[in-house]
Amino acid sequence: MQITGNTLFIPGATSGIGLGLALRFQALGNTVVIGGRRTELLDELVAGHPGLDAVQIDTTDPDSIAEAFRTVTGRHPELNVVIAMAGVMQAENLRDPAFLATAERTITTNLLGPIRLLAAFEPWLEQARNPVFMTVSSGLAFVPLPATPTYSATKAAIHSFTESLRVQLAGTPVQVLELVPPAVQTDLMPGQAESPTAMPLEAFLDEVMxxxxxxxxxxxxLVENVGFLRNAVANGSYPRVLGMLAGAER
Structure with a gap:
């Protein structure tokens, strides 16, 4: 992926890693369109960052994705990069029947959302200059966090889907990238923004760029901090790392 000369659409860029990447790319002279559900927050971000554009989108809603596609490509016909950033992460107790609603919402957002974005934008990207479709998985795609089983499963699915997508698009100009974050100091989970075990957001963004x-x-x-998860199977540390994530070293 080239780091300048792009027009990017980043659904899920109203906070955290998504907003951080949006502002980093904008600072390099790229045209950046952020997407999110809350129009008032989008308006606030646009007002605070001149030159940033925003489009309302709910990636759990196919009609909203279709409308966002029409709006983004209508305003920005040079669109060549889509980053499927939107995601949710919640703890689940699988012995509590109430977990099912959380699991279904997580799957709809984290797995169906990127797949639907791909279906909407991939034909457009094939005609673009230096096109990129970027998925966002997680280190937890490779070793699950038992407290967030559905989140971990959706990220494993995104990794697998991205691998297949890259093979199927090999004959097209579309570059398929997978961003694999470790735990980063954001508000994805309660207390994560202050967690000493999570990577500082700015340090993560520095390394990613x-x-x-x-x-x-x-x-x-792959930033260095995610290596212990990404390589756990290959280097034989998977049982130890899983035990660590479960809260008890094995």
């Missing part, structure tokens, strides 16, 4: 710049042909964007 450097990787994109220095490894333009990479398939996965």
């Amino acid at each position: 450097l990787l994109i710049e220095t490894q333009p042909d990479a398939a996965e964007i």
Whole structure:
């Protein structure tokens, strides 16, 4: 992926990693369109960051995705990068029947959302200049956090889906990238923004932008902090890492 000269659409960029990436790309002179559900928050962000554009989108709603596609491509016919950032993460007790509503909402947002975004935008990207479709998985795609089983499962599914997508689009100009974050100090989970075990957001963004710049042909964007999860199966540490995530070293 080239780091400049892009027009990007980032659904799920009203806070955290998504907003951080949006502002980093904008600072490099790219045209950036952020997406989110809350129009008042989008308006606030646009007012605070001149040049940023925003489009309302609910990635759990196919009609909203279709409308956002028409709006983004109508305003920005040079669109060439879509980053499927929107996601939710909630703890679940699988012995409590109430977990099912959380699981269904998580699957709709984290898995169906990116798939629907791909279906809407991929034909457009094939005609674009230097096109990129970026998914966002997680280190937990490779070793699950038992407290968030459905989140971890959706991120494993996104990784698998991205691998297949990359193979199927190999004959097209669309580059398929997978961003694989570790725990980052954001509000994704309660208390995560202050967690000493999570990576500071600005440090994460620094490393991600450097990787994109220095490894333009990479398939996965892997900061150093996510390596212990990404490589756990290969290096034989999976049982230990899973035990650590479960809260008890095995």
